[in-house]
Amino acid sequence: MTLSPKAHKWVRAIVDYGGLACWLAAYFLGGKNLVNATWALVAGSAVALVIGFVVERRIAPFPLIAGGAGLVFGSLTLAFHDARFLKIKPTVMNLAFGIALLGGLALGKNPLKLLLGDSFPMADEGWKKLTLRYGVFFLALAALNEVIWRTQPDTIWVLFRFPGLMILTVAFALTQAPLMMKYAHQDHLLEPPLE
Numbered sequence: 001m002t003l004s005p006k007a008h009k010w011v012r013a014i015v016d017y018g019g020l021a022c023w024l025a026a027y028f029l030g031g032k033n034l035v036n037a038t039w040a041l042v043a044g045s046a047v048a049l050v051i052g053f054v055v056e057r058r059i060a061p062f063p064l065i066a067g068g069a070g071l072v073f074g075s076l077t078l079a080f081h082d083a084r085f086l087k088i089k090p091t092v093m094n095l096a097f098g099i100a101l102l103g104g105l106a107l108g109k110n111p112l113k114l115l116l117g118d119s120f121p122m123a124d125e126g127w128k129k130l131t132l133r134y135g136v137f138f139l140a141l142a143a144l145n146e147v148i149w150r151t152q153p154d155t156i157w158v159l160f161r162f163p164g165l166m167i168l169t170v171a172f173a174l175t176q177a178p179l180m181m182k183y184a185h186q187d188h189l190l191e192p193p194l195e
Helices: 005-029 034-056 061-080 084-106 111-116 124-151 154-175 177-183
Strands: none
Touching: 005 034, 005 061, 005 154, 034 061, 034 084, 061 084, 084 111, 084 124, 084 154, 111 124, 124 154, 124 177, 154 177
16 A cells, blocks of 8 residues: 555554553543553554554554553553553663663664664764763653652653653754764765655
């Protein structure tokens, strides 16, 4: 199935945020009960992954990881009727991403370049700096999630979880633009598009 670029963006948004949007709506419309709202997260994540697979004939790695984790932690929340499983998911995921990025650097690898190098040509020094920054950023998000879910009411944590984490991630990405432009391969940026 061939999609227009606009339709492709809608499918990507559904795959990336469909489960979380269902969960947020269920939480606020269903009496602010985290365990009950988790049914919407699990169902929404599963449907979003199926939509992505049917339309794109594949599931990109990050939505697969995020959706899979949503299903696992959501299922644990439902099985044990304990919202703490849901609350620690962002901690576990961000810790895993941070450790993977920083661990890769420590081993002389550059995991971020492996994932994104084809989409944005940049000097190795730039990739190392960007990987270090993102690794530390993910660890900071994990710590922030722990502080918020342990000290704030559920409603504050829910809004921090979505859309708060998304907003923080986009804002952080924007602050990295100067670094990326500094180390970008200018010859690739100036190439005319192929017809």
